[in-house]
Amino acid sequence: MREFTVPALATEPQTGGLADTVFDRADADPRQVVMARKDASGAWRDVTAAEFRDQVLALAKGLLAEGVRFGDRVAIMSRTRYEWTLFDFALWSVGAQPVPVYPTSSAEQVHWMLHDAEVSAAVVEHEEHAMTVGSVVDRLPRLKRLWQLDADAEGALAAAGAHIHDDVVHRHRLALTPDTPATVLYTSGTTGRPKGCVLTHGNFMAECDNLVRRYEALFPSGGGGQASTLLFLPLAHVFGRMIEVGAVRAGVRLGHQPNMTAAALLPDLETFRPTFLLAVPYIFERIFHTARRRAEAEGRLEPFDKAVDVAVRYAEAMEDRAFGTGRGPSPALRMQHRFFDKAVYSRLRAALGGRCRYAVSGGSAMERRLGLFYDGAGIRVFEGYGLTETTAAATANPPEQTRFGTVGVPVPGTTVHIAEDGEVWLRGGQVFAGYLGDARATAEVLHNGWLATGDLGSLDEDGYLTITGRKKDVLVTSGGKTVSPTVLEDRVRAHPLVAQCVVVGNDRPYVAALVTLDEDAVHHWLTMRNKPLLGPAELVRDPDLEAEVRRAVVAANTQVSQAESIRTFRILGSRFTEEDGLLTPSLKLRRKAVEKAYAVEIDALYQR
Structure with a gap:
């Protein structure tokens, strides 16, 4: 089959923007729980539709008081937390466009995105982020305001806008249409400098409303109880952003978790008790x-x-x-x-x-x-x-x-x-x-x-x-064989000891691979076999460990022809990380960067 279409289920809105849902829901049922926010003791406290609307409105008035105007772009650099969602809907309420920035971004990455998007203001999570922005502020002449979440930006802005009448916000909000740009989201930049994707209010409406209508199991509209989800994906990524918007539009009880480590995430899952996860x-x-x-x-x-x-x-x-x-x-x-x-x-x-x-x-x-x-x-x-x-x-x-x-x-x-x-x-x-x-x-x-x-x-x-x-990842060996590395890499990664796999072989006589290890899994593997806890240099030469990785490679090779199979591999002593420029903030491989960083190791794979 070459083409397949599924008809739309949701009616395409002709007017309005994303913030309207916040106000409409509060008018219809002010006591409905729409969010959950951790208090100072770490306990989840429900936020009603009326409370969320009032917080959004107060923040929107503060943004207007501080000079944010319709069409302005405002950067948000933070982990996933309640205040991000609050700022998103406040900015949309005044017709501004949030520009998400990954909290792990370097100073040069921050400069590129804020300069390219011509942001006039920025919201950061803490002092370290403020210092990152501050280090490049002299090259950002349009940047006029900086607010810090951990320094009570929410409270300060609410106080600054207390004198502004609610109708001023509503006039801005009602001027929005589905065609109005809602955000500029930057791509992960796997093959070059990130590009700013302009997504409109209508894009989010089409995406979220059709998904909500189709997936009744996730978003029940009957009497089966309210759906809830704990959002721990980065809101700088489109996946997390879509869930944020979809949850608000569907009336899902939404919580936020900034830390994806098991130690932080599992206790919150136990207490929040989501009905679905993303x-x-x-x-x-x-x-x-x-x-x-x-x-x-x-x-x-x-x-x-x-x-x-x-x-x-x-x-x-x-x-x-x-x-x-x-x-x-x-x-x-x-x-x-x-x-x-x-x-x-x-x-x-x-x-x-x-x-x-x-x-x-x-x-x-x-x-x-x-x-x-x-x-x-x-x-x-x-x-x-x-x-x-x-x-x-x-x-x-x-x-x-x-x-x-x-x-x-x-x-x-x-x-x-x-x-x-x-x-x-x-x-x-x-x-x-x-x-x-x-x-x-x-x-x-x-x-x-x-x-x-x-x-x-x-x-x-x-x-x-x-x-x-x-398409850009397809390898062509010196013998003319075309190889898509994804199938092989995913299959090798299925082994519990393997963290990452990069298949190489462009203009080479055969296909080979670089493999990194999962530290926790290796520690467990060594302990269960009464082996000493080896350092990276000794570990990659352990014959039993190499045999385990070889099993993963053999299993991957069963998915492809012999000409496409991995002939040899190299276990590396450390993982690819965002800090060393080998992963994007969304954890995608920067293949060219990996091949450049490990050029010596790759050459050695073809000198046997």
Whole structure:
């Protein structure tokens, strides 16, 4: 199949902007809980629709008092926290455009984005961020204001705007239309300098409203209780931003968690008790591998692995039944599944708060077997696909017919087209307006309403999309063999000891790989085998560890032809990080930077 369309479910608004929902919801039901915010003691305190509206209004008046005007761009540099959402809706209330900046951005990255977007003001989380902005402020002549969240920017602005009448904010808000730019979101910059994607209020409306209508399981509109989610994805990324907007528009109780480490996240999941989660595959992988290591440490590895196998087979049988190709789990399999549900799966669900039954995964590919395991364990993970340029999801697996290992069908109102060269093209109301101040780059990807994504993929007979790689990442060996590295890298990374994998081989005689290790997994692996805790130099030469990684490579090679397979690999002593310029803030690999940094190691792979 070359093209597949799913009709829109939501009516396209002709007037208004994103902030209207805050005021409309408060007018309709002022006592409805819309947020949860941690108090000084660390306990979650519910925020009603009326309270949130009043906070947004007070902050909006303060922004006007401090000189922010309709159409101005204001940078936000912070981790994910309640105040970010508050500032977003306050800025939208006065017609301004937030410009998200990753909190880990360097001074030069901050300078580029703030200069390119011509921001007039900035919101930072703490003093270190303020110093980062301050180090480049002399090269930002348009920047006039700087507020710091940890220095009570919210309270100071509310006080500054106390004399302004509410109607002044409403006049600004009512001047917005769906075509008005809502934000400038910068791409991850895997292949060069980040580009500013201009996303309109209408882009977010088309994206979020269609998803909410389609995914009743996540956003129940009946009497099944209020949906809730704990947002820990970075709000500087389009995925987190879409969830923020979607939660407000759908009436979901939204909490914020700035720290994605297990030590911080798991206790908050237990107390917040979300009904659904949104994460990248890395998070789901970490949860699974942590549970498996714990089982091994407790001497329960064999029953745990058996439980995993039962969950996968059970989910596969349910998948077959959903697509009419099977009768579902056998009585024996159902009995095994019921036993392990009490012994194993319930513990996993309890770690996520006990109420979570659904999750959404995006940002990169999730291994099919991992998705099946979670489904068999009672948590259905909807894998999807999208870009910053599509306001997040363009495709997603439907609740009633999830096809694991794919990124699903087009979300309502979207068309997916596969070009002659295999490139995925997209069209829909969520497709962006263009790159800020870069007509040439815009013309390269937008063609009569179609977005050329740069990703390669295929559609099956039911319209499910599978992403096979990036056009720019495709390798061509010296023998002329074309290789998409993504399939190999994802399969190698599925091994619990492997953190990252980069496949190389462009203009080389064969394909090879660089592999980094997961420190926690390796520590556990050494402990369970009574091995000394080796340093990086000794560790990468350990023959048993090399044999484990080789198993991962062999497993990956079963997915491709012999000519495309990894012939040799090198285990590196340290991981690729954002700090050394080898990862983007959204944890995507900067391939050219990796190849340059490890040129000696790569050359050595071809001198054997």
